[in-house]
Amino acid sequence: MAQSGSPRYKVVVCRNLGPDVMPLLESRHELELVIWPEDRACNRKWLLENIPGATGVIVMLTDKVDSELLDKAGPSLRTVSTMSVGYEHIDLKAVSKRGLKIGYTPDVLTDAVADLSVMLALMAGRNGGIGYSLVLNGGWPNFSWAPFGLCGPQLSTTVLSPTRKVGFIGFGRISQATLSRLVPFGITHCLYASNPSSPPNLQHDAELQSKYNLKAVLKVDLDELARESDVLIVLAPGGPSTYHVVNEDFLRKMKKTSVLVNTSRGTLVDSDALAKALREGWIWGAGLDVVEGEPNVPKDHPLVKEPKCVIVPHIASATLETRKHMATHAAQNLIAAILGGDMPAQVDLSAFSLIPPC
Template structure:
């Protein structure tokens, strides 16, 4: 009888979604919705499906010698020790394509909420302060303003599309400048980072986190922004220096901010929590039912690619032969 691969799922998945996987592998998953003991679950597994709350580290890899690949139901992979996986010859795959549109939606929602003071206005009404004598809560127009996107990857490009619907002028900064043809197609223009910060009414941060982007936006960069500007971060905590941001907001050096991610999340800098001009959401850019389904199916596709020996489309640590293919 031919060997059938074993896939360990760190959370329960509706049976209707598992039909494709069961055709090609035996499935192990927890008996309840409680977070499982990953070592016990994955010890005999060839492949694993995990979520951001699951820590894949050297200890887990040591205990799971059969493991060949880990597929995470997320775009980010901070919860996985990729270097250790590479050393153990374990491939790591994520689901970046599924989150693009919904994350761009969230970024624009944060921009509108912060610029138009939506959360403050909601609290104002709920507190019974809305009456004929009440002063209006003036915010900032978003339409016909300039958006500066730091990191024009797939999510950044979706942001640019949405900005055009608001008749915004869109500038961007990337490590690699796009071709003139791509810039014309997207309706964007390139600026160096300092100029983008100085000229933009809305600064949208959408870069991966790493040593090169740690505190990419700190006190010196915030000082370059307009006093009327809004900063939005839907990338990763740590890209923005939250302490410096809180001070800039408190002193009115920028007008407002919208953050879906924070340093050390789920912890939030205490000074940010005190400020009315920052909108905070709990890293929920991809938190829609439709997007979560797409993420799960994309993670399944990653597993099936591995089982069938196909090139891994979303591999963050490809083997040398995959890199050269």
């Protein structure tokens, strides 16, 4: 127990972090917790009403941290801890100006996102959305089997198709974890495009090529990436530099049998252009965990209306293990920032305009 008269620090928590993680906060008697009581996104009005005088706040991706919120919090605020790897919802200039510490949760969701990337590649290529809808809507009994009905391009190599090229937009830890999962399918080439200002790491690429017995691991330009990739997986950071990097011009260069997967940020893919590409057959299919403007993706959304587009509602990190780990890091970041110690992961605000690679 904290001694009588010892300081207590108000902490606002924008979502209950569950029975495995909340005790980390509740056991710290120096902290006075104010917890959003409902099992839904934190109400902005509630947050603005409760943030004054807080020393720390734990937020989700849905909670915007801007000058309005920071001004309401006042000079007592020391830290913002977000239960996410991305921090586009945080005004980094504003928090840097106030000298705050920002905690986030990188690395812990690498495997979960890589797993889902492969799942979406398989579902999009093998008409998983169409097949599932056929059964769900009761159409299977009346479906007429045909030799090439519901066929799609095979992800793995075959005697007739001995070459398979996977492409990545962004080639950070999640892309490389995804590559490791695709290697057993017989992937022969890995192509990637990343920050044009960063030179290729030839030694690292050669090590990956040797490790996975690939014919090539190459950094290429976007045109070559579009033309050559059988499966193209978008795993790059968001922001102005990558906005609509997959646009109509890019999609028109892709193979008619290629599959596009996006498990990073919805803003990287032009939804209207992708819907047109699917509708007119420029590419085979798409698997999306993220869509620009989400969660405002109603049933009449252009991509929802495309049968060859498989969409799941931003669940790439949604494993029990990953979310528990993310919540734990968010709590530990806050505790360290307020009570002392090393934060598991702190945003470098000296380069606040940069988004960490996926």
